[in-house]
Amino acid sequence: MNLTNTKFSTFLKLSPLLAFIVVAFAPLFATTYYLSLLTSVLVWVGLAISWHFFSGTTKYVSLGSAAFFGIGVYITAIFSKILPIPLVLLLAAAINFIFALCVGLVTLRLKGIYFAILTFGLAELLNNAILFWEMQVTGTRGRFITPTDVYYPILAITFVIVLSTIVLRRTKLGLALRMIGEREDAAIHFGVNTTLYKVLGFAVSSTFIGLLGAAFAPRWGYIDSGIAFNSLYSFMPAIMTLLGGTGIIIGPVAGAVVISLLEEYLLTTFKDYFMIILGTIMIIIILSLPEGMTGKLFKKGT
Amino acid sequence: MILHLTLDIIIGGAILGAVYSLVAVGLNVQYGVTRILNVAHGEFLMIGAYLAFFCFTLFGMNPFASIIVVGPFMFLIGVLVYLLLLRGMVKSSRSGEELEFRSLLLCFGLYFVIQNLAIVLWTANYRGYEAFSLGMIDIFGVSFEINRIVIALISIIINVFLYLFLRFTKAGIAMRATVDQPEGAQLVGVNIFNIYAISFSLGILLAAWAGTLISVLYSTINPFMGTPYTLIALVLVILAGIGSFKGNIAGGFVFGYLSYITMRVIHPALTLVIIYAALILILLIRPKGLFAR
Numbered sequence: 001m002n003l004t005n006t007k008f009s010t011f012l013k014l015s016p017l018l019a020f021i022v023v024a025f026a027p028l029f030a031t032t033y034y035l036s037l038l039t040s041v042l043v044w045v046g047l048a049i050s051w052h053f054f055s056g057t058t059k060y061v062s063l064g065s066a067a068f069f070g071i072g073v074y075i076t077a078i079f080s081k082i083l084p085i086p087l088v089l090l091l092a093a094a095i096n097f098i099f100a101l102c103v104g105l106v107t108l109r110l111k112g113i114y115f116a117i118l119t120f121g122l123a124e125l126l127n128n129a130i131l132f133w134e135m136q137v138t139g140t141r142g143r144f145i146t147p148t149d150v151y152y153p154i155l156a157i158t159f160v161i162v163l164s165t166i167v168l169r170r171t172k173l174g175l176a177l178r179m180i181g182e183r184e185d186a187a188i189h190f191g192v193n194t195t196l197y198k199v200l201g202f203a204v205s206s207t208f209i210g211l212l213g214a215a216f217a218p219r220w221g222y223i224d225s226g227i228a229f230n231s232l233y234s235f236m237p238a239i240m241t242l243l244g245g246t247g248i249i250i251g252p253v254a255g256a257v258v259i260s261l262l263e264e265y266l267l268t269t270f271k272d273y274f275m276i277i278l279g280t281i282m283i284i285i286i287l288s289l290p291e292g293m294t295g296k297l298f299k300k301g302t
Numbered sequence: 303m304i305l306h307l308t309l310d311i312i313i314g315g316a317i318l319g320a321v322y323s324l325v326a327v328g329l330n331v332q333y334g335v336t337r338i339l340n341v342a343h344g345e346f347l348m349i350g351a352y353l354a355f356f357c358f359t360l361f362g363m364n365p366f367a368s369i370i371v372v373g374p375f376m377f378l379i380g381v382l383v384y385l386l387l388l389r390g391m392v393k394s395s396r397s398g399e400e401l402e403f404r405s406l407l408l409c410f411g412l413y414f415v416i417q418n419l420a421i422v423l424w425t426a427n428y429r430g431y432e433a434f435s436l437g438m439i440d441i442f443g444v445s446f447e448i449n450r451i452v453i454a455l456i457s458i459i460i461n462v463f464l465y466l467f468l469r470f471t472k473a474g475i476a477m478r479a480t481v482d483q484p485e486g487a488q489l490v491g492v493n494i495f496n497i498y499a500i501s502f503s504l505g506i507l508l509a510a511w512a513g514t515l516i517s518v519l520y521s522t523i524n525p526f527m528g529t530p531y532t533l534i535a536l537v538l539v540i541l542a543g544i545g546s547f548k549g550n551i552a553g554g555f556v557f558g559y560l561s562y563i564t565m566r567v568i569h570p571a572l573t574l575v576i577i578y579a580a581l582i583l584i585l586l587i588r589p590k591g592l593f594a595r
Contacts, residue, residue, distance in 0.1 A: 061403055106582060110589055113339055113402050117536050118585070124533055125578040132571045235410055242407065272422060279414030283387065286408045 015250070020159055027151060037264055039151055039219065044240065044260040046158040046212045048252035051237035053165045054205035056246040057177045058198065060108065063234045064119025067103075067126050068096050068206040070228035072213025074130065077143040077223055085153065089214050096210030097203050104199035120234060127229035134225065142224030145217055153215040161208045165249060168204070177201045209233075243285050309444045311563055317446075319558025320454035321515065323461060323551045325531050326538035328508030331464075334481045334545030335501035337398050338388060338405040343509050343535050344528025345416040350376060350510025351517035351527060352424060355431055365518045366456065369511055376510035380503030383412070392498055413532075420525035430522045453515045460511060465547060477501055481545040530574060537581045543591035553592065 026038055047065060055062045075092040083091070107118045134140055168174045176197035179187040187194050213233075217223060236259070237252070244255025262281065266274045329343045340346075350372055357368035387408060395401035436448035468474035479487040480497050488494055512531070517523045538557060542549030560580060561573045568576070584592055 059399075061406075106586060110585065113406070114540060114585070114589075116403075116406065117339075117540060118582070121533060121537065121578050121581070125575055128571070128574045132569070132575065135571070136569070235407070239407060239410075273418075275414050275418035276422065279411045279418065282411035282414070283408055286404055286411065287387065287390065 020155075020162075023155060035151060036219075037261075039154055039216075040264070041257055041260045042154050042158045043212055043216050044236065044256040045253050046154070046161045047209060047233065047237040048240040048244070048256035049158075049161050049165055049249060050205045050208035050212070052241045052246060052249070052252040053168070053208070054177065054201045055238065056241050056252065057174075058181045058201065060111075060180075060198065060202075061116045061238065062119045062202070062205075063116050063238065064103075064122040065206075065209050065235075065237055066123035066229045066231055066233035067119070068100065068209040069213035069233045070123065070126060070130075070225070070230075071096055071099060072210035072215075073217040073223055073228035074143075075210075076214045076217035077145050077228075080145055080218065085148075089153070089157075089211060092210050092214035093207050097207045100203040100206030100210075101199060103206075104202040108195065108198045108202060120231075123229050123231060123234055127225045130229075131225040142222055142227075144222050145220065147221040148218040150215055150219050154212070157208075157211050157215050161212075162249070164204075164208075169249075173197055173200060173204075239282055239285070243289065306444060307566065309442055311559070311566060313441060313444070313446060314566070315559035315562035316555065317450050317454040317558075318562045319555035320457040320461075321512070321519065321554075322534060322538065322558045322561075323554025324457040324508065324515065325512045326535040326542070326554060327461060327464060327547075327550050328505040328512065329535040330539045330542060330545065330547070330550045331477070331508065332502055332505030333539055335477050336388075336392070336498045337402050338392075338502060339402060339409065339536075340412075340502075340505060341406060341409045341532055341536070342412040342416055343505070344530070344532030345413055345420075346376065346379075346506050346509040346528070347513035347516065347531050348420060348523070348525060348528035349379075349416070350513025351523045352420070352513075353510065354514040354517050355429060355523055358431055365514055366452070369456075369514055372510050372514050373507050377503045377507040380506030381499060383506070384499045384502045387412075388502065389495070389499070392495065417525055417528070424525065426525055428522050428524045431517075432521060449518060453519050456515060457512075460508070461551060464508070468547065473497070473500060478545075533574065534577065537577055541581060541584060541592055546591070549592065556592075 023038065023042070027035060030038065047069070051062065051065055054060070072092045075095060076088055079088045079091060103119075103122065107115055107122075110118065131141075134142070169178075176187065176192050176194070179190070179192060180194055180198060184194060213228070217228075220227060237256075240255035240259050241252040242255070243259060244253065245251035263274075263278060266277050270277060325347065329340060332343075333339050353372045353375070354365045354368045357363040357371060358365055363371070388405060391404055391408065392401060395404060436452065438445045439448050439451065468478055476487065476492045476497050477500070479490070479492055480494050480501075484494055487497075513528070516527070516531070534557065538550065538553045541557070542553040557577055557580075561577055564570075564573045564576045
């Protein structure tokens with residue numbers, strides 16, 4: 001944060017833009033494989049930034065990203081046959097925003113681990129509830145989505161996420177969220193309506209996540225609740241941010257790029273042992289980067 | 303017919319409640335004392351189930367008897383996990399919050415590693431084993447497997463012994479002191495780092511015992527069986543209030559009845575949904591849990 005006025009910081013601020021220019025023209029020269037890899041990386045980058053926007057800043061650790069991602073996926077699955085894609089995305093954003101407002105109002109009164117567990121359970125709850133609904137009411141397990149090219153929608157949404165988090169950081173909302181992360185009781189003393197900003201911040205972050213889910217869904221062609229609400233979407237963003245570091249936006253971006261490329265490499269090279277190795281790497285990251293990365297998350301002592 | 307169902311619910315719910323309270327008590331001890339939220343709880347439960355399965359299929363050991371083998375073995379595993387992975391974290395964390403968050407992520411890593419190791423080692427297939435059946439018992443016209451009643455009784459016995467351990471032994475008293483006041487406990491000469499190791503390992507042992515009993519209860523095991531129990535245990539720990547032993551028992555029965563009623567009257571697939579909805583409601587009214595002090 002003390003880098004604000006240096007040239008390095010200017011470079012950091014411009015680098016997303018540079019990266020986007022390269023990425024925007026990727027379909028012209030990249031092969032299908034690399035393009036699909038790039039799509040996944042972009043989704044993870046978007047997820048990590050969205051997660052960092054609320055949880056990384058306020059330290060209210062949400063493990064419920066999968067809930068919002070899954071809602072986005074299901075909205076596409078249901079509405080993509082009757083509505084054009086931009087309208088579907090708008091709908092996904094609206095529904096996720098409202099849903100996240102409700103969830104935030106209920107859960108953000110709880111501190112720390114309670115919030116983490118409740119949000120984690122939320123994804124499982126939706127997973128179970130939707131599976132039940134599909135089996136009992138619609139009589140199928142999953143749904144088919146007409147596969148379309150998702151590259152540019154994903155790119156556009158990730159771009160919007162990056163831009164809005166940079167802009168929002170300077171607004172009242174961004175400042176309030178940072179203050180809540182530093183010292184919530186002090187923020188209250190300064191007359192910051194912490195509940196309002198926490199709920200709003202959570203809703204914005206969740207809307208982004210839901211948008212990514214909605215835009216990514218056509219990649220699968222077929223989805224069920226297990227795919228849409230996969231718990232990987234809940235804590236990979238947390239792990240990525242943890243690896244990359246919090247405070248500046250480049251942290252989650254770097255973490256997301258590194259881990260998603262690593263994931264791809266492991267998945268293609270050691271298919272059966274993929275999750276074991278990924279889990280081990282997760283453990284090693286958490287054990288070996290206590291000060292550098294999480295140290296920032298928890299700067300204050302209690 | 304109504305009477306029949308009522309009786310079924312009263313006894314079936316009690317059996318489930320006893321098992322749930324055993325599933326959760328390990329996590330409650332672990333989290334209450336160490337602040338390590340072990341989300342791999344269900345995976346240790348699953349290992350307990352597999353150990354009982356192998357004890358039975360390889361050595362013909364009665365699953366109830368294998369508790370004696372499984373317990374100490376898993377306690378040692380717990381000590382190993384604690385020393386290798388968690389001790390450094392406990393010592394280097396500057397605040398309870400930081401430890402909570404870091405250990406939570408570490409345990410997620412453990413969850414992946416253990417579950418997928420189990421898939422690689424033991425395949426993802428369901429394995430069934432009919433250890434033995436004690437037949438059925440008829441209670442006022444409703445029949446229950448005696449197995450289930452025995453399992454409920456053993457769960458309660460383990461809980462009682464744990465209660466006595468926490469209440470009267472030196473280690474137990476030190477553990478309770480650490481829950482209430484870590485600094486205070488250190489001041490009066492408790493080595494809280496040893497207490498952390500013991501509590502964590504005790505939690506693993508209790509999870510494995512619950513797994514052994516559950517494997518007999520449902521006669522099938524697979525590498526994914528643990529995850530729903532992790533959720534139930536998490537929910538129960540929150541509901542009961544951290545470090546509250548009585549709350550844990552009471553909460554176990556509340557949720558035991560709730561899920562049994564859901565299973566019998568509404569639909570089995572909705573059990574987790576109902577439990578979770580109940581948790582949200584409860585937290586709205588009492589943010590620190592029903593039985594928090």
